[in-house]
Amino acid sequence: xxxxxxxxxxxxxxxxxxxxxxxxxxxxxxxxxxxxxxxxxxxxxxxxxxxxxxxxxxxxxxxxxxxxxxxxxxxxxxxxxxxxxxxxxxxxxxxxxxxxxxxxxxxxxxxxxxxxxxxxxxxxxxxxxxxxxxxxxxxxxxxxxxxxxxxxxxxxxxxxxxxxxxxxxxxxxxxxxxxxxxxxxxxxxxxxxxxxxxxxxxxxxxxxxxxxxxxxxxxxxxxxxxxxxxxxxxxxxxxxxxxxxxxxxxxxxxxxxxxxxxxxxxxxxxxxxxxxxxxxxxxxxxxxxxxxxxxxxxxxxxxxxxx
Amino acid sequence: xxxxxxxxxxxxxxxxxxxxxxxxxxxxxxxxxxxxxxxxxxxxxxxxxxxxxxxxxxxxxxxxxxxxxxxxxxxxxxxxxxxxxxxxxxxxxxxxxxxxxxxxxxxxxxxxxxxxxxxxxxxxxxxxxxxxxxxxxxxxxxxxxxxxxxxxxxxxxxxxxxxxxxxxxxxxxxxxxxxxxxxxxxxxxxxxxxxxxxxxxxxxxxxxxxxxxxxxxxxxxxxxxxxxxxxxxxxxxxxxxxxxxxxxxxxxxxxxxxxxxxxxxxxxxxxxxxxxxxxxxxxxxxxxxxxxxxxxxxxxxxxxxxx
Numbered sequence: 001x002x003x004x005x006x007x008x009x010x011x012x013x014x015x016x017x018x019x020x021x022x023x024x025x026x027x028x029x030x031x032x033x034x035x036x037x038x039x040x041x042x043x044x045x046x047x048x049x050x051x052x053x054x055x056x057x058x059x060x061x062x063x064x065x066x067x068x069x070x071x072x073x074x075x076x077x078x079x080x081x082x083x084x085x086x087x088x089x090x091x092x093x094x095x096x097x098x099x100x101x102x103x104x105x106x107x108x109x110x111x112x113x114x115x116x117x118x119x120x121x122x123x124x125x126x127x128x129x130x131x132x133x134x135x136x137x138x139x140x141x142x143x144x145x146x147x148x149x150x151x152x153x154x155x156x157x158x159x160x161x162x163x164x165x166x167x168x169x170x171x172x173x174x175x176x177x178x179x180x181x182x183x184x185x186x187x188x189x190x191x192x193x194x195x196x197x198x199x200x201x202x203x204x205x206x207x208x209x210x211x212x213x214x215x216x217x218x219x220x221x222x223x224x225x226x227x228x229x230x231x232x233x234x235x236x237x238x239x240x241x242x243x244x245x246x247x248x249x250x251x252x253x254x255x256x257x258x259x260x261x262x263x264x265x266x267x268x269x270x271x272x273x274x275x276x277x278x279x280x281x282x283x284x285x286x287x288x289x290x291x292x293x294x295x296x297x298x299x300x301x302x303x304x305x306x307x
Numbered sequence: 308x309x310x311x312x313x314x315x316x317x318x319x320x321x322x323x324x325x326x327x328x329x330x331x332x333x334x335x336x337x338x339x340x341x342x343x344x345x346x347x348x349x350x351x352x353x354x355x356x357x358x359x360x361x362x363x364x365x366x367x368x369x370x371x372x373x374x375x376x377x378x379x380x381x382x383x384x385x386x387x388x389x390x391x392x393x394x395x396x397x398x399x400x401x402x403x404x405x406x407x408x409x410x411x412x413x414x415x416x417x418x419x420x421x422x423x424x425x426x427x428x429x430x431x432x433x434x435x436x437x438x439x440x441x442x443x444x445x446x447x448x449x450x451x452x453x454x455x456x457x458x459x460x461x462x463x464x465x466x467x468x469x470x471x472x473x474x475x476x477x478x479x480x481x482x483x484x485x486x487x488x489x490x491x492x493x494x495x496x497x498x499x500x501x502x503x504x505x506x507x508x509x510x511x512x513x514x515x516x517x518x519x520x521x522x523x524x525x526x527x528x529x530x531x532x533x534x535x536x537x538x539x540x541x542x543x544x545x546x547x548x549x550x551x552x553x554x555x556x557x558x559x560x561x562x563x564x565x566x567x568x569x570x571x572x573x574x575x576x577x578x579x580x581x582x583x584x585x586x587x588x589x590x591x592x593x594x595x596x597x598x599x600x601x602x603x604x605x606x607x608x609x610x611x612x613x614x
Contacts, residue, residue, distance in 0.1 A: 088491065089491055184395065184396055185533070185534055185535060185536075186532055187532045187533060187534040188534055188535075205515065208512065208515035208516075208529075209515075209516075209527075209529060211529070211532055213532075217605075218532050218606060219605075219606060219607075219609070220516075220529035220530075220532065220606050220607060221529070221607070221609075222515075222516060222518070222527035222528070222529050223527075225493055225494045225518055225520075225525050225527065226492070226494060227492055227494040227495055228492060228495075229492075246611075249612075250612060256609075256610065259609045260609050260610060260611040260612065262609075263609050263611055264611060289613075290613050293611050293613060297609075297611075298524075298526075299525060299526060299527050300526075300527060300528070300607045300608075300609075301607075301608075302526070302528075302563075302566045302567050302569075302570050302604075302607075303563065303567060304553075304567040304570055304571060304600050304604075305556075305557060305567065306596075306597050306600060
């Protein structure tokens, strides 16, 4: 299956207890597209950058055969830039700079070559922008996956609810699930969000893993316990990318496939946090991915003798 | 194998958002012993109560064939009493009353009939009391399991370290593991605690499940997502009881057995929180236990197609 990715392509500057970077390539769509290419899934990116982004950075997509016909370059514009500093626990961070730049007036264009995408992954953007992508598709993709965050719940809840109503799979964190539903219990929150539209609800819990809810069924995966989280930036996007790409590869939307997709997303995200930005992700081999999936199996498999 | 349980037998008065109880039977050793009896593991309790505890409450142990030769009854004494109120999230609570009473001068006695215990489970008590039990055993049990808490780290760290040095399996929560080791990363914390003595380190994460570390290997189990946690009191003790009793039943100390034991402990603990105190636990059938273990299998089992 073919995957259409909509999201930011941007610059980040990151500081963690282990060091800091200058401007490096980031953005949700970047992580997602690299992840998809690692799984050999045909994909394309719809996004916008300024001409400061640089040809050598666009090559990251080109050399991976990622369709960038939908990657608009604004002459004289500047790319989205985010800078943040993580605290010692690496679970919390301060945003130092957010320059929205060309993303401010982003009017996504879906090229003809991507109109036949089977899966649409909508990265974290204004819900009206996400909705407009769906409207621009000649036919609804078979699966619509939505990533969003509390910022849109605070500032554009009604638009967000319209987008959620058209979503098959929503991916949010535990606090966002609570905010969206008004329920503290994640089981109740997931039920409530089901009723808003999505048949599948993924609740991400960072270092505690993720939970997938569907039709009264539930699947949970712990995060791989890591000695050191070096830089959490992009972990959530890598997760979403691995999730969507695995489904595209498998080619069906069964619950068993979704479960495996959560594992693949978790496995890839556990690599992303080992180095700054996309540094670890881009160097991964297929063997690395298979190895890490095996580690998740060892992490969770058990046999109870019951008599 | 035979299990010796040392810990409190007490009264609790509990308030949650769902209601409140008068004085009901509680205490770590109570939860652990009931759990062991549910798994048909021969066990005995070493503890102390006042004569206010009442014969009908002692019957809880007698009718389950739990050896109470080590349950001292202090004439004219009052049993340990704890009263607490849980907040709306049920993850945090305020202690309203702690009356140590007869537990203040607890001098544990190990009856001859329990000297041949294979497994010793030391519930949360002063580390010097825990150490004294070990000294009173004619021969060291094959496996020593230690439950403790931050209170002893704050007030008796040196004694606690002596106890930990003689421990095979330690069970603590994530914050306690961080405090004990001085490491934020749980992987590093577990390594540090390994070096203090225990070959097996269990880190409990409440609603996020538990992690077992052993000799560079790791096993993680998510908690069963529950619609409603009614009363978390005794969940940790039930976990420890299910863990120890499963090992006693299985009869070996292999990592695979420890993994399964973590699942059994988690399954039983997930029942305990469904009602006040021991209310849910005492009504469980073997079928219930098998059913919940199956739910844990469904919760975590997956099959990734890797090509």
